[in-house]
Amino acid sequence: MSTSASQGEIVVGLDIGTTKVCAVVGEIAEDGITILGVGSVPCRGLRKGIVSNIDWTVRSIKDAIEAAQTMAGVEIRTVYAGVAGSHIRSQSSDGVAAIAGGEVTRADVERVLEGARAIPVDADRQILHVLPREYVVDIQDGIRDPIGMSGVRLGAKVNLVTAATSCVQNVIRCAERCGLVVADVVLEPLASAEAVLSDDEREIGVAVVDIGGGTTDILIYVDGGIAHASVIPVGGNNITNDIAAGLRTPMAEADRLKRLCGCALGRMVAEDEDIEVPGVGGQKPRRTPRRVLSDIIEPRVEEIFAVVRKRIEDSGLLEQISAGVVLTGGAVLLEGTTELAEEILGMPVRIGFPTGVRGITQLVHGPQYATGVGLVKYGAQAIADGHARAAAPAHSMMRMTAAAVKKSDEERSDELPKSSSKLWEWLKAAF
């Protein structure tokens, strides 16, 4: 992944979540990424993955960056930031281009991807990622890497991920108010997947489900490419709310009870176990069976996985997810979650811990750090691609800064045919 030109470069992932901001500092080494520092602080500036209070978010980002900077002993200027929220949409698209010299080059690949993104997007939305699923060279389809192949016509089937421009801009604005430059804005589950998936899983089909505090993000890989992305506006905080209301206890206590004594599967809890529940408004604490707590939690977790299953079914990819589901996000630390997920989804489920990094990994060893670590890995790959591109122009996955995306959307709208099918027709006629 790393090129010699990128070795020693610092990459910082900034995961701005509904419950916490987490900054992860990595250094690109010859044989991978070394984690140098981590700063994780609570954040109350987001609602369901979307920035709702700039000042609070800015304060948390500053604190997280400062902590990560101190630990890593480096100055942080540029970050790769995550974005999520139910404004995220994904849709398929395709593009086609003539192969200029009879053999596919990186420039041809870039051109075909440009064509695939030339679809009408609402004025208040922007394309975040263009994720190739497969390439087609003349009549041969299912190609992962077409560079070097002979042919006259190159096609690409891609997945376009779009986001509300205002939500992306607010993430950038918060980071900029902390004196940071945002190198790129990345779909959070894409980052999480980067941290926890193996190539084999991507190849045989897998879904990453990141259950954070405010959102549940889904990303499905089939045949090595991304086939579906979506965000459900429900997460661990909904479980906490249910506990607070059901047991009449303050939110902070509900969260504590959930982490320490909660269980997503009632039948895993012994009948005779008791817990102490602090009262609200000065009322005395009382003892309650632990089963009561799991009876509150179970229906909510069940509901989350039922919606996940419906999304997977609606995507038409259920049969293609042979490797099952990998869970990330803090909420999946709840006891019994994996077991309940397996029952509802009817496929193998595992918890995803960040892998493929070295250094102080014990500080990021948990599914709640998958996004932060994944942002570092994504950034390192983007830097390596950039260097590769400088040497020989091109790369396989289009990465653009959010600002560049917006600008190029405007520039491109006049230059390219509005639909790729028109382009197909043109090419068919030409050859």
Ligand SMILES: Nc1ncnc2c1ncn2[C@@H]1O[C@H](COP(=O)(O)OP(=O)(O)OP(=O)(O)O)[C@@H](O)[C@H]1O
């Ligand atoms: N040990 C635990 N058991 C149960 N729940 C937990 C545990 N640890 C954390 N959580 C829950 O995980 C959620 C936070 O997860 P995470 O840090 O992944 O969210 P986030 O990234 O801030 O939010 P989002 O990704 O939704 O914007 C909270 O609801 C928290 O209560």
Ligand SMILES: [Mg+2]
């Ligand atoms: Mg998160």
